[in-house]
Amino acid sequence: MARKYLFIIKMGIKESVQYRMDFIWGILGGMIKILSLMLLWKTLYSSDMSNGKLHFTYEEILIYTILARALDVVIKNNINIVLPEDVQMGKLTNFLIKPIDYLGFRLFEYIGTNLTSILLMIGVAVFGIFQTKIYVHIGYILIVHILQFLISLLNSLLLLFLLYSLFGILSFWYTEVSALNRAYQVFLQVFCGGYVPLEIYGDTFNRIIKFTPFIYIVDLPLRIIMNRCSIRDGMIGVLVQFSWVILLFFLVKYMWKKGVEKFESVGT
Protein backbone atom coordinates (compact mmCIF):
# COMPACT_ATOMS: atom_id res chain seq x y z
CA MET A 1 0.00 0.00 0.00
CA ALA A 2 2.63 2.49 1.14
CA ARG A 3 4.77 1.28 -1.74
CA LYS A 4 2.13 2.37 -4.23
CA TYR A 5 2.07 5.91 -2.92
CA LEU A 6 5.82 6.19 -2.59
CA PHE A 7 6.08 5.17 -6.21
CA ILE A 8 3.54 7.84 -7.18
CA ILE A 9 5.59 10.48 -5.35
CA LYS A 10 8.63 9.30 -7.29
CA MET A 11 6.75 9.62 -10.59
CA GLY A 12 5.66 13.11 -9.55
CA ILE A 13 9.25 14.14 -8.90
CA LYS A 14 10.34 12.80 -12.28
CA GLU A 15 7.52 14.67 -13.95
CA SER A 16 8.35 17.94 -12.20
CA VAL A 17 11.89 17.79 -13.58
CA GLN A 18 10.34 18.17 -17.03
CA TYR A 19 9.06 21.59 -16.07
CA ARG A 20 12.02 23.35 -14.48
CA MET A 21 10.89 26.78 -15.64
CA ASP A 22 7.52 26.37 -13.93
CA PHE A 23 9.39 25.72 -10.75
CA ILE A 24 11.59 28.81 -11.07
CA TRP A 25 8.67 31.10 -11.90
CA GLY A 26 6.71 29.63 -9.01
CA ILE A 27 9.49 30.48 -6.58
CA LEU A 28 9.86 33.98 -8.01
CA GLY A 29 6.11 34.59 -7.71
CA GLY A 30 6.18 33.42 -4.10
CA MET A 31 9.07 35.73 -3.28
CA ILE A 32 7.25 38.72 -4.75
CA LYS A 33 4.18 37.96 -2.63
CA ILE A 34 6.29 37.80 0.53
CA LEU A 35 8.22 40.96 -0.32
CA SER A 36 5.12 42.99 -1.04
CA LEU A 37 3.48 41.89 2.20
CA MET A 38 6.65 42.74 4.12
CA LEU A 39 6.75 46.19 2.56
CA LEU A 40 3.13 46.71 3.48
CA TRP A 41 3.79 45.84 7.10
CA LYS A 42 6.85 48.06 7.18
CA THR A 43 4.78 51.03 6.05
CA LEU A 44 1.95 50.26 8.45
CA TYR A 45 4.21 49.81 11.44
CA SER A 46 6.26 52.92 10.73
CA SER A 47 3.14 55.05 10.55
CA ASP A 48 1.97 53.84 13.95
CA MET A 49 -1.41 52.83 12.52
CA SER A 50 -1.37 49.42 14.05
CA ASN A 51 -0.69 50.45 17.60
CA GLY A 52 -3.01 48.82 20.05
CA LYS A 53 -4.96 46.99 17.37
CA LEU A 54 -2.59 44.08 16.73
CA HIS A 55 -0.76 42.03 19.30
CA PHE A 56 2.16 41.52 16.96
CA THR A 57 5.46 43.33 17.05
CA TYR A 58 6.93 44.31 13.70
CA GLU A 59 9.41 41.40 13.85
CA GLU A 60 6.66 38.97 14.74
CA ILE A 61 4.52 40.03 11.85
CA LEU A 62 7.47 39.55 9.51
CA ILE A 63 8.01 36.04 10.82
CA TYR A 64 4.31 35.42 10.46
CA THR A 65 4.36 36.54 6.84
CA ILE A 66 7.34 34.38 5.90
CA LEU A 67 6.01 31.34 7.72
CA ALA A 68 2.48 31.73 6.39
CA ARG A 69 3.73 31.86 2.80
CA ALA A 70 6.09 28.94 3.37
CA LEU A 71 3.26 26.96 4.95
CA ASP A 72 1.07 27.75 1.98
CA VAL A 73 3.60 26.14 -0.36
CA VAL A 74 3.99 23.10 1.88
CA ILE A 75 0.32 22.29 2.45
CA LYS A 76 -1.35 23.47 -0.74
CA ASN A 77 -2.74 21.11 -3.37
CA ASN A 78 -4.64 21.37 -6.63
CA ILE A 79 -7.34 18.75 -6.27
CA ASN A 80 -10.00 21.49 -6.55
CA ILE A 81 -8.81 22.09 -10.11
CA VAL A 82 -7.73 18.62 -11.17
CA LEU A 83 -10.81 16.72 -10.04
CA PRO A 84 -13.34 18.90 -11.93
CA GLU A 85 -11.10 18.58 -14.99
CA ASP A 86 -10.93 14.81 -14.68
CA VAL A 87 -14.70 14.63 -14.27
CA GLN A 88 -15.47 16.94 -17.17
CA MET A 89 -12.98 15.38 -19.58
CA GLY A 90 -13.86 11.87 -18.44
CA LYS A 91 -10.28 11.16 -17.39
CA LEU A 92 -11.52 9.82 -14.10
CA THR A 93 -12.54 6.73 -16.04
CA ASN A 94 -8.92 5.55 -16.09
CA PHE A 95 -8.75 5.61 -12.33
CA LEU A 96 -12.07 3.96 -11.61
CA ILE A 97 -10.99 0.75 -13.32
CA LYS A 98 -7.72 0.50 -11.41
CA PRO A 99 -7.18 -0.86 -7.93
CA ILE A 100 -6.16 2.51 -6.57
CA ASP A 101 -7.80 5.34 -4.67
CA TYR A 102 -8.20 8.39 -6.90
CA LEU A 103 -7.89 11.07 -4.22
CA GLY A 104 -4.89 9.37 -2.63
CA PHE A 105 -3.25 9.09 -6.03
CA ARG A 106 -3.72 12.78 -6.80
CA LEU A 107 -2.51 13.85 -3.34
CA PHE A 108 0.74 11.93 -3.58
CA GLU A 109 1.26 12.91 -7.20
CA TYR A 110 0.98 16.55 -6.17
CA ILE A 111 3.35 16.10 -3.26
CA GLY A 112 5.79 14.47 -5.68
CA THR A 113 5.60 17.20 -8.31
CA ASN A 114 6.01 19.88 -5.65
CA LEU A 115 8.52 18.24 -3.39
CA THR A 116 11.36 20.38 -4.70
CA SER A 117 9.41 23.59 -4.03
CA ILE A 118 8.35 22.30 -0.62
CA LEU A 119 11.91 21.47 0.43
CA LEU A 120 13.23 24.72 -0.96
CA MET A 121 10.56 26.73 0.83
CA ILE A 122 11.29 25.02 4.14
CA GLY A 123 14.97 25.74 3.56
CA VAL A 124 14.33 29.40 2.80
CA ALA A 125 12.07 29.82 5.84
CA VAL A 126 14.53 28.16 8.21
CA PHE A 127 17.49 30.01 6.75
CA GLY A 128 15.67 33.35 6.79
CA ILE A 129 14.60 33.00 10.37
CA PHE A 130 18.01 31.90 11.66
CA GLN A 131 20.02 34.27 9.54
CA THR A 132 18.11 37.33 10.65
CA LYS A 133 18.03 36.04 14.25
CA ILE A 134 14.41 37.10 14.12
CA TYR A 135 13.52 34.18 16.38
CA VAL A 136 14.81 35.95 19.47
CA HIS A 137 11.63 37.97 19.26
CA ILE A 138 9.34 35.03 19.81
CA GLY A 139 11.02 33.64 22.87
CA TYR A 140 12.11 30.11 23.53
CA ILE A 141 10.74 27.33 21.42
CA LEU A 142 10.61 23.97 23.12
CA ILE A 143 10.90 20.55 21.50
CA VAL A 144 7.23 20.10 22.42
CA HIS A 145 6.38 23.10 20.27
CA ILE A 146 8.25 21.67 17.34
CA LEU A 147 6.56 18.29 17.74
CA GLN A 148 3.15 19.89 18.05
CA PHE A 149 3.92 22.02 15.05
CA LEU A 150 4.91 19.06 12.88
CA ILE A 151 1.76 17.14 13.79
CA SER A 152 -0.40 20.18 13.18
CA LEU A 153 1.36 20.72 9.87
CA LEU A 154 0.50 17.21 8.70
CA ASN A 155 -3.07 17.67 9.91
CA SER A 156 -3.41 20.98 8.15
CA LEU A 157 -2.11 19.46 4.92
CA LEU A 158 -4.82 16.80 5.16
CA LEU A 159 -7.44 19.32 6.23
CA LEU A 160 -6.81 21.56 3.25
CA PHE A 161 -6.75 18.59 0.91
CA LEU A 162 -10.10 17.38 2.23
CA LEU A 163 -11.65 20.86 1.99
CA TYR A 164 -10.45 21.20 -1.60
CA SER A 165 -11.62 17.66 -2.36
CA LEU A 166 -15.10 18.51 -1.14
CA PHE A 167 -15.13 21.35 -3.57
CA GLY A 168 -13.80 19.20 -6.41
CA ILE A 169 -16.47 16.60 -5.74
CA LEU A 170 -19.15 19.23 -6.41
CA SER A 171 -18.21 18.96 -10.08
CA PHE A 172 -20.02 15.62 -10.25
CA TRP A 173 -23.22 17.63 -9.91
CA TYR A 174 -22.27 21.00 -11.36
CA THR A 175 -20.24 20.86 -14.52
CA GLU A 176 -19.11 24.47 -14.48
CA VAL A 177 -17.37 25.19 -11.21
CA SER A 178 -14.26 27.13 -12.15
CA ALA A 179 -15.52 30.63 -11.22
CA LEU A 180 -16.78 29.42 -7.87
CA ASN A 181 -13.49 27.63 -7.52
CA ARG A 182 -11.47 30.83 -7.61
CA ALA A 183 -13.72 32.47 -5.05
CA TYR A 184 -13.41 29.45 -2.79
CA GLN A 185 -9.64 29.48 -3.04
CA VAL A 186 -9.40 33.16 -2.09
CA PHE A 187 -11.93 32.66 0.68
CA LEU A 188 -9.87 29.83 2.17
CA GLN A 189 -6.59 31.74 1.84
CA VAL A 190 -7.97 34.79 3.58
CA PHE A 191 -9.95 33.09 6.32
CA CYS A 192 -7.20 30.61 7.20
CA GLY A 193 -4.76 33.37 7.95
CA GLY A 194 -2.72 32.71 4.83
CA TYR A 195 -1.93 36.38 4.21
CA VAL A 196 -2.47 38.23 7.48
CA PRO A 197 -3.13 37.07 11.05
CA LEU A 198 -6.80 36.42 11.76
CA GLU A 199 -6.65 38.89 14.64
CA ILE A 200 -6.93 41.69 12.12
CA TYR A 201 -10.53 40.83 11.32
CA GLY A 202 -11.75 41.69 14.81
CA ASP A 203 -13.29 39.89 17.76
CA THR A 204 -16.67 38.98 16.32
CA PHE A 205 -15.08 37.34 13.32
CA ASN A 206 -12.68 35.42 15.51
CA ARG A 207 -15.47 34.18 17.78
CA ILE A 208 -17.28 32.73 14.77
CA ILE A 209 -14.29 31.38 12.85
CA LYS A 210 -13.31 29.30 15.88
CA PHE A 211 -16.13 26.91 15.08
CA THR A 212 -14.96 26.26 11.52
CA PRO A 213 -12.06 24.13 10.32
CA PHE A 214 -10.46 27.15 8.61
CA ILE A 215 -8.73 28.39 11.74
CA TYR A 216 -6.80 25.12 11.99
CA ILE A 217 -5.14 25.38 8.61
CA VAL A 218 -2.63 28.22 8.95
CA ASP A 219 -3.50 30.00 12.17
CA LEU A 220 -3.02 27.05 14.53
CA PRO A 221 0.35 25.75 13.27
CA LEU A 222 1.74 29.29 13.27
CA ARG A 223 0.43 30.06 16.74
CA ILE A 224 2.22 26.93 17.97
CA ILE A 225 5.55 27.53 16.30
CA MET A 226 5.53 31.23 17.14
CA ASN A 227 4.98 30.45 20.78
CA ARG A 228 1.71 32.35 20.89
CA CYS A 229 -0.25 29.70 22.76
CA SER A 230 0.38 27.53 25.79
CA ILE A 231 1.41 23.91 25.37
CA ARG A 232 -1.99 22.89 26.69
CA ASP A 233 -3.86 25.08 24.19
CA GLY A 234 -1.62 23.77 21.44
CA MET A 235 -2.46 20.20 22.40
CA ILE A 236 -6.19 20.92 22.44
CA GLY A 237 -5.87 22.72 19.12
CA VAL A 238 -4.14 19.75 17.51
CA LEU A 239 -6.81 17.38 18.84
CA VAL A 240 -9.66 19.53 17.52
CA GLN A 241 -7.80 19.85 14.24
CA PHE A 242 -7.49 16.09 14.02
CA SER A 243 -11.19 15.69 14.79
CA TRP A 244 -11.94 17.95 11.84
CA VAL A 245 -9.70 15.77 9.66
CA ILE A 246 -11.61 12.66 10.69
CA LEU A 247 -14.99 14.31 10.23
CA LEU A 248 -14.12 15.69 6.82
CA PHE A 249 -12.54 12.40 5.78
CA PHE A 250 -15.85 10.62 6.25
CA LEU A 251 -17.78 13.44 4.65
CA VAL A 252 -15.48 13.34 1.61
CA LYS A 253 -15.78 9.57 1.45
CA TYR A 254 -19.56 9.76 1.53
CA MET A 255 -19.77 12.58 -1.02
CA TRP A 256 -17.29 10.80 -3.28
CA LYS A 257 -19.44 7.68 -3.30
CA LYS A 258 -22.54 9.71 -4.15
CA GLY A 259 -20.64 11.69 -6.76
CA VAL A 260 -19.17 8.71 -8.56
CA GLU A 261 -22.68 7.28 -8.88
CA LYS A 262 -23.54 10.43 -10.80
CA PHE A 263 -20.40 10.21 -12.93
CA GLU A 264 -21.26 10.06 -16.60
CA SER A 265 -17.81 9.33 -17.97
CA VAL A 266 -18.21 11.68 -20.89
CA GLY A 267 -15.70 12.27 -23.62
CA THR A 268 -15.98 8.99 -25.50
Add this chain to the structure above:
Amino acid sequence: MNQDIVVEQLYKNYEYFEGASGFRGLARNFIKRDIKIKNAVKNLSFTMNKGEMVGFIGKNGSGKTTTMKMLTGILTPTSGRILIGGNIPIKRSDDFKKKIGLVMGQKSQLWWDLPAKESFDLNRIIYEINKDEYQKNLNKLVEILGVKSVLNIPVRKLSLGERMKLELIASLIHGPEYIFLDEPTIGLDVCAQFDLREFIKEMNKERNITVLITSHNMKDIEDLCKRSIILSNGELVFDGDTSNILDIYPYQQVNIQFEEITDLALLMCYGEIKIKSNTEINIKIEKNKFSNFLSILLNNHKVNNFYLEPLDIEACVRYYYFKDQDEHG
Protein backbone atom coordinates in the same frame (compact mmCIF):
# COMPACT_ATOMS: atom_id res chain seq x y z
CA MET B 1 -22.85 -23.94 -19.42
CA ASN B 2 -20.01 -21.94 -18.01
CA GLN B 3 -21.65 -18.53 -18.20
CA ASP B 4 -19.00 -16.09 -17.19
CA ILE B 5 -20.59 -12.79 -18.05
CA VAL B 6 -24.26 -12.38 -17.31
CA VAL B 7 -26.20 -9.26 -18.22
CA GLU B 8 -29.87 -9.17 -17.34
CA GLN B 9 -32.42 -6.50 -18.20
CA LEU B 10 -29.89 -3.74 -18.13
CA TYR B 11 -31.10 -0.14 -18.40
CA LYS B 12 -29.21 3.12 -18.35
CA ASN B 13 -30.93 6.49 -18.45
CA TYR B 14 -29.15 9.81 -18.66
CA GLU B 15 -30.59 13.10 -17.58
CA TYR B 16 -29.77 16.04 -19.75
CA PHE B 17 -30.80 19.61 -20.33
CA GLU B 18 -31.93 20.81 -23.67
CA GLY B 19 -30.33 24.19 -24.15
CA ALA B 20 -32.63 26.65 -25.88
CA SER B 21 -30.83 28.93 -28.29
CA GLY B 22 -30.58 32.70 -28.28
CA PHE B 23 -30.40 35.15 -25.43
CA ARG B 24 -33.97 34.54 -24.36
CA GLY B 25 -33.40 30.83 -24.27
CA LEU B 26 -30.29 31.38 -22.22
CA ALA B 27 -32.20 33.45 -19.69
CA ARG B 28 -34.94 30.85 -19.52
CA ASN B 29 -32.42 28.07 -19.03
CA PHE B 30 -30.79 30.00 -16.26
CA ILE B 31 -33.99 30.04 -14.27
CA LYS B 32 -35.54 26.76 -15.20
CA ARG B 33 -34.06 23.89 -17.11
CA ASP B 34 -36.08 21.28 -18.91
CA ILE B 35 -34.74 17.99 -17.73
CA LYS B 36 -34.99 15.30 -20.36
CA ILE B 37 -34.15 11.67 -20.10
CA LYS B 38 -32.25 9.69 -22.67
CA ASN B 39 -32.51 5.92 -22.58
CA ALA B 40 -29.00 4.98 -23.60
CA VAL B 41 -29.46 1.27 -22.94
CA LYS B 42 -32.82 -0.49 -22.87
CA ASN B 43 -33.59 -3.94 -21.56
CA LEU B 44 -30.29 -5.46 -22.62
CA SER B 45 -29.71 -9.11 -21.74
CA PHE B 46 -27.00 -11.46 -22.91
CA THR B 47 -24.48 -13.94 -21.55
CA MET B 48 -20.95 -14.81 -22.50
CA ASN B 49 -18.92 -17.94 -21.80
CA LYS B 50 -15.41 -18.06 -20.48
CA GLY B 51 -12.96 -17.60 -23.30
CA GLU B 52 -15.53 -16.30 -25.75
CA MET B 53 -14.81 -13.34 -28.03
CA VAL B 54 -17.86 -11.26 -28.89
CA GLY B 55 -18.16 -8.26 -31.17
CA PHE B 56 -20.31 -5.34 -30.16
CA ILE B 57 -21.68 -3.58 -33.21
CA GLY B 58 -23.80 -0.49 -33.53
CA LYS B 59 -23.64 2.98 -34.96
CA ASN B 60 -22.56 6.00 -32.96
CA GLY B 61 -24.76 6.57 -29.93
CA SER B 62 -26.27 3.09 -29.98
CA GLY B 63 -25.20 2.36 -26.40
CA LYS B 64 -22.11 0.19 -26.98
CA THR B 65 -19.68 2.27 -24.98
CA THR B 66 -22.25 2.93 -22.26
CA THR B 67 -22.75 -0.81 -21.89
CA MET B 68 -19.03 -1.37 -21.74
CA LYS B 69 -18.67 1.25 -19.05
CA MET B 70 -21.34 -0.47 -17.00
CA LEU B 71 -19.62 -3.82 -17.46
CA THR B 72 -16.35 -2.37 -16.15
CA GLY B 73 -17.95 -0.63 -13.17
CA ILE B 74 -17.42 2.92 -14.40
CA LEU B 75 -21.09 3.73 -14.77
CA THR B 76 -23.87 2.81 -12.41
CA PRO B 77 -26.75 1.07 -14.25
CA THR B 78 -30.19 2.58 -13.77
CA SER B 79 -31.48 -0.94 -13.28
CA GLY B 80 -30.63 -4.51 -14.15
CA ARG B 81 -27.99 -7.00 -13.15
CA ILE B 82 -24.43 -7.59 -14.26
CA LEU B 83 -22.16 -10.40 -13.13
CA ILE B 84 -18.62 -10.79 -14.36
CA GLY B 85 -16.92 -13.94 -13.15
CA GLY B 86 -19.15 -13.74 -10.08
CA ASN B 87 -18.30 -10.06 -9.41
CA ILE B 88 -20.74 -7.17 -9.45
CA PRO B 89 -18.78 -4.49 -11.33
CA ILE B 90 -20.27 -1.45 -9.63
CA LYS B 91 -18.97 -2.62 -6.26
CA ARG B 92 -15.54 -1.85 -7.71
CA SER B 93 -13.63 -4.31 -5.59
CA ASP B 94 -9.87 -4.36 -6.14
CA ASP B 95 -10.15 -8.06 -6.87
CA PHE B 96 -12.50 -7.33 -9.76
CA LYS B 97 -10.39 -4.45 -11.06
CA LYS B 98 -7.34 -6.68 -11.26
CA LYS B 99 -9.26 -9.11 -13.46
CA ILE B 100 -10.38 -6.60 -16.07
CA GLY B 101 -8.59 -4.61 -18.72
CA LEU B 102 -10.27 -1.79 -20.59
CA VAL B 103 -8.81 -0.34 -23.74
CA MET B 104 -10.47 2.84 -24.93
CA GLY B 105 -9.14 4.23 -28.16
CA GLN B 106 -9.92 7.74 -27.04
CA LYS B 107 -8.66 7.68 -23.47
CA SER B 108 -5.14 8.12 -22.27
CA GLN B 109 -3.71 6.74 -19.08
CA LEU B 110 -0.04 7.31 -19.89
CA TRP B 111 1.85 10.08 -18.12
CA TRP B 112 2.22 12.63 -20.84
CA ASP B 113 5.62 14.00 -19.86
CA LEU B 114 7.32 10.74 -18.96
CA PRO B 115 8.43 7.79 -21.07
CA ALA B 116 5.73 5.10 -21.31
CA LYS B 117 7.97 2.66 -19.44
CA GLU B 118 7.39 4.72 -16.29
CA SER B 119 3.62 4.39 -16.60
CA PHE B 120 3.97 0.64 -17.09
CA ASP B 121 6.13 0.41 -13.98
CA LEU B 122 3.49 2.33 -12.05
CA ASN B 123 0.86 -0.13 -13.23
CA ARG B 124 3.06 -2.97 -12.04
CA ILE B 125 2.99 -1.46 -8.56
CA ILE B 126 -0.71 -0.60 -8.65
CA TYR B 127 -1.76 -4.04 -9.84
CA GLU B 128 0.78 -5.75 -7.60
CA ILE B 129 2.21 -7.87 -10.40
CA ASN B 130 5.34 -9.82 -9.59
CA LYS B 131 8.44 -8.64 -11.38
CA ASP B 132 9.11 -11.72 -13.51
CA GLU B 133 5.56 -12.00 -14.75
CA TYR B 134 5.53 -8.28 -15.50
CA GLN B 135 8.77 -8.47 -17.47
CA LYS B 136 7.49 -11.46 -19.41
CA ASN B 137 4.20 -9.74 -20.29
CA LEU B 138 5.98 -6.53 -21.18
CA ASN B 139 8.54 -8.18 -23.44
CA LYS B 140 5.84 -10.02 -25.29
CA LEU B 141 3.60 -6.99 -25.78
CA VAL B 142 6.52 -4.82 -26.83
CA GLU B 143 7.68 -7.37 -29.33
CA ILE B 144 4.28 -7.98 -30.89
CA LEU B 145 3.46 -4.31 -31.22
CA GLY B 146 6.98 -3.37 -32.25
CA VAL B 147 7.46 -0.44 -29.91
CA LYS B 148 10.77 -1.27 -28.30
CA SER B 149 12.47 1.80 -29.72
CA VAL B 150 9.95 4.28 -28.29
CA LEU B 151 9.66 2.92 -24.75
CA ASN B 152 12.03 5.49 -23.31
CA ILE B 153 10.82 8.58 -25.12
CA PRO B 154 8.39 10.98 -23.37
CA VAL B 155 4.89 10.11 -24.50
CA ARG B 156 4.07 13.63 -25.70
CA LYS B 157 6.73 13.32 -28.40
CA LEU B 158 5.28 10.18 -30.00
CA SER B 159 2.92 9.79 -32.94
CA LEU B 160 -0.74 8.89 -32.43
CA GLY B 161 -0.19 5.31 -33.60
CA GLU B 162 2.77 4.77 -31.31
CA ARG B 163 0.81 6.20 -28.41
CA MET B 164 -2.13 3.92 -29.13
CA LYS B 165 0.11 0.87 -29.03
CA LEU B 166 1.61 1.97 -25.74
CA GLU B 167 -1.87 2.61 -24.32
CA LEU B 168 -2.74 -0.95 -25.24
CA ILE B 169 0.27 -2.26 -23.39
CA ALA B 170 -0.61 -0.19 -20.34
CA SER B 171 -4.13 -1.65 -20.33
CA LEU B 172 -3.04 -5.25 -20.77
CA ILE B 173 0.20 -5.42 -18.80
CA HIS B 174 -1.49 -6.89 -15.73
CA GLY B 175 -2.74 -9.89 -17.69
CA PRO B 176 -6.50 -9.40 -17.24
CA GLU B 177 -8.95 -12.28 -17.58
CA TYR B 178 -11.59 -10.07 -19.16
CA ILE B 179 -10.67 -7.62 -21.83
CA PHE B 180 -12.98 -4.87 -22.99
CA LEU B 181 -11.79 -3.21 -26.15
CA ASP B 182 -13.52 -0.04 -27.24
CA GLU B 183 -12.32 0.97 -30.68
CA PRO B 184 -8.86 -0.48 -30.12
CA THR B 185 -7.61 0.02 -33.66
CA ILE B 186 -8.29 3.76 -33.92
CA GLY B 187 -5.15 5.43 -35.21
CA LEU B 188 -3.32 2.22 -36.04
CA ASP B 189 -1.92 1.47 -39.47
CA VAL B 190 -3.04 -1.72 -41.23
CA CYS B 191 0.03 -3.68 -40.12
CA ALA B 192 -0.41 -2.69 -36.51
CA GLN B 193 -4.13 -3.49 -36.73
CA PHE B 194 -3.23 -6.93 -37.97
CA ASP B 195 -0.60 -7.43 -35.25
CA LEU B 196 -3.02 -6.36 -32.58
CA ARG B 197 -5.68 -8.78 -33.77
CA GLU B 198 -3.17 -11.61 -33.88
CA PHE B 199 -2.08 -10.71 -30.39
CA ILE B 200 -5.62 -10.80 -29.04
CA LYS B 201 -6.20 -14.14 -30.70
CA GLU B 202 -3.05 -15.53 -29.18
CA MET B 203 -3.90 -14.32 -25.69
CA ASN B 204 -7.37 -15.72 -26.03
CA LYS B 205 -5.98 -19.11 -27.05
CA GLU B 206 -3.20 -19.19 -24.51
CA ARG B 207 -4.97 -17.90 -21.45
CA ASN B 208 -8.60 -18.41 -22.35
CA ILE B 209 -9.45 -14.78 -21.73
CA THR B 210 -12.90 -13.43 -22.45
CA VAL B 211 -13.01 -10.54 -24.91
CA LEU B 212 -15.72 -8.04 -25.72
CA ILE B 213 -14.83 -5.69 -28.53
CA THR B 214 -16.51 -2.74 -30.19
CA SER B 215 -15.16 -1.43 -33.41
CA HIS B 216 -16.31 0.52 -36.39
CA ASN B 217 -13.68 -1.37 -38.30
CA MET B 218 -15.68 -4.44 -39.31
CA LYS B 219 -12.48 -6.26 -40.16
CA ASP B 220 -11.68 -6.40 -36.43
CA ILE B 221 -15.00 -8.04 -35.66
CA GLU B 222 -14.99 -10.44 -38.58
CA ASP B 223 -11.48 -11.54 -37.82
CA LEU B 224 -11.83 -11.99 -34.08
CA CYS B 225 -15.41 -12.70 -33.15
CA LYS B 226 -17.43 -15.73 -34.04
CA ARG B 227 -20.37 -14.15 -32.31
CA SER B 228 -21.69 -10.62 -32.58
CA ILE B 229 -24.25 -8.49 -30.85
CA ILE B 230 -25.83 -5.59 -32.69
CA LEU B 231 -27.24 -2.71 -30.69
CA SER B 232 -29.54 -0.09 -32.08
CA ASN B 233 -30.87 2.81 -30.02
CA GLY B 234 -29.78 1.00 -26.88
CA GLU B 235 -31.65 -2.20 -27.70
CA LEU B 236 -30.35 -5.56 -28.72
CA VAL B 237 -31.41 -6.27 -32.29
CA PHE B 238 -29.13 -9.17 -33.19
CA ASP B 239 -27.24 -11.75 -31.17
CA GLY B 240 -25.74 -14.66 -33.06
CA ASP B 241 -22.99 -15.88 -35.35
CA THR B 242 -21.16 -13.05 -37.04
CA SER B 243 -21.51 -14.89 -40.32
CA ASN B 244 -25.29 -14.85 -39.90
CA ILE B 245 -25.30 -11.08 -40.10
CA LEU B 246 -24.75 -11.69 -43.79
CA ASP B 247 -28.02 -13.56 -44.01
CA ILE B 248 -30.03 -10.54 -43.00
CA TYR B 249 -28.82 -8.69 -46.02
CA PRO B 250 -31.38 -9.26 -48.76
CA TYR B 251 -29.16 -8.44 -51.72
CA GLN B 252 -26.51 -10.20 -53.73
CA GLN B 253 -23.98 -8.45 -55.93
CA VAL B 254 -23.21 -10.25 -59.18
CA ASN B 255 -20.43 -9.44 -61.57
CA ILE B 256 -21.10 -10.42 -65.21
CA GLN B 257 -18.84 -10.41 -68.26
CA PHE B 258 -20.59 -10.69 -71.64
CA GLU B 259 -19.08 -11.98 -74.83
CA GLU B 260 -20.17 -8.90 -76.74
CA ILE B 261 -21.86 -5.56 -76.22
CA THR B 262 -25.31 -6.40 -74.95
CA ASP B 263 -28.69 -4.74 -74.54
CA LEU B 264 -29.37 -4.61 -70.80
CA ALA B 265 -33.07 -3.80 -70.97
CA LEU B 266 -34.19 -7.23 -69.77
CA LEU B 267 -31.91 -7.18 -66.74
CA MET B 268 -32.69 -3.66 -65.62
CA CYS B 269 -35.83 -4.55 -63.75
CA TYR B 270 -33.92 -6.90 -61.45
CA GLY B 271 -31.79 -4.33 -59.77
CA GLU B 272 -29.37 -1.48 -59.84
CA ILE B 273 -26.76 -1.88 -62.58
CA LYS B 274 -23.26 -0.46 -62.52
CA ILE B 275 -21.52 -0.51 -65.88
CA LYS B 276 -17.86 -1.35 -65.51
CA SER B 277 -16.88 -1.54 -69.17
CA ASN B 278 -18.50 -2.19 -72.55
CA THR B 279 -18.90 -5.85 -71.74
CA GLU B 280 -18.82 -5.97 -67.95
CA ILE B 281 -21.49 -5.00 -65.43
CA ASN B 282 -22.20 -5.34 -61.76
CA ILE B 283 -25.76 -5.78 -60.56
CA LYS B 284 -27.34 -5.73 -57.10
CA ILE B 285 -30.19 -8.25 -57.01
CA GLU B 286 -32.61 -9.18 -54.28
CA LYS B 287 -31.68 -12.67 -53.10
CA ASN B 288 -35.17 -14.13 -53.64
CA LYS B 289 -35.19 -13.08 -57.30
CA PHE B 290 -31.80 -14.58 -57.96
CA SER B 291 -32.80 -17.87 -59.61
CA ASN B 292 -35.30 -16.08 -61.83
CA PHE B 293 -32.64 -13.60 -62.81
CA LEU B 294 -30.17 -16.35 -63.59
CA SER B 295 -32.47 -18.08 -66.06
CA ILE B 296 -33.24 -14.80 -67.86
CA LEU B 297 -29.57 -13.98 -67.99
CA LEU B 298 -28.38 -17.29 -69.35
CA ASN B 299 -31.26 -17.76 -71.80
CA ASN B 300 -31.10 -14.33 -73.37
CA HIS B 301 -27.47 -13.25 -73.22
CA LYS B 302 -24.10 -14.58 -74.23
CA VAL B 303 -22.28 -14.71 -70.95
CA ASN B 304 -18.56 -15.21 -70.86
CA ASN B 305 -18.17 -15.39 -67.11
CA PHE B 306 -19.99 -14.40 -63.95
CA TYR B 307 -19.34 -14.57 -60.27
CA LEU B 308 -21.04 -13.62 -57.00
CA GLU B 309 -19.21 -10.95 -55.15
CA PRO B 310 -18.43 -11.96 -51.58
CA LEU B 311 -20.84 -10.28 -49.17
CA ASP B 312 -19.44 -7.28 -47.45
CA ILE B 313 -20.26 -7.38 -43.75
CA GLU B 314 -20.01 -3.63 -43.56
CA ALA B 315 -22.74 -3.22 -46.15
CA CYS B 316 -24.88 -5.68 -44.21
CA VAL B 317 -24.48 -3.79 -40.98
CA ARG B 318 -25.17 -0.52 -42.73
CA TYR B 319 -28.30 -2.04 -44.15
CA TYR B 320 -29.26 -3.14 -40.64
CA TYR B 321 -28.89 0.35 -39.27
CA PHE B 322 -30.98 1.89 -41.99
CA LYS B 323 -33.65 -0.76 -41.85
CA ASP B 324 -33.92 -0.08 -38.17
CA GLN B 325 -34.11 3.64 -38.71
CA ASP B 326 -36.94 3.16 -41.17
CA GLU B 327 -38.85 1.06 -38.67
CA HIS B 328 -38.42 3.70 -36.00
CA GLY B 329 -39.68 6.29 -38.41
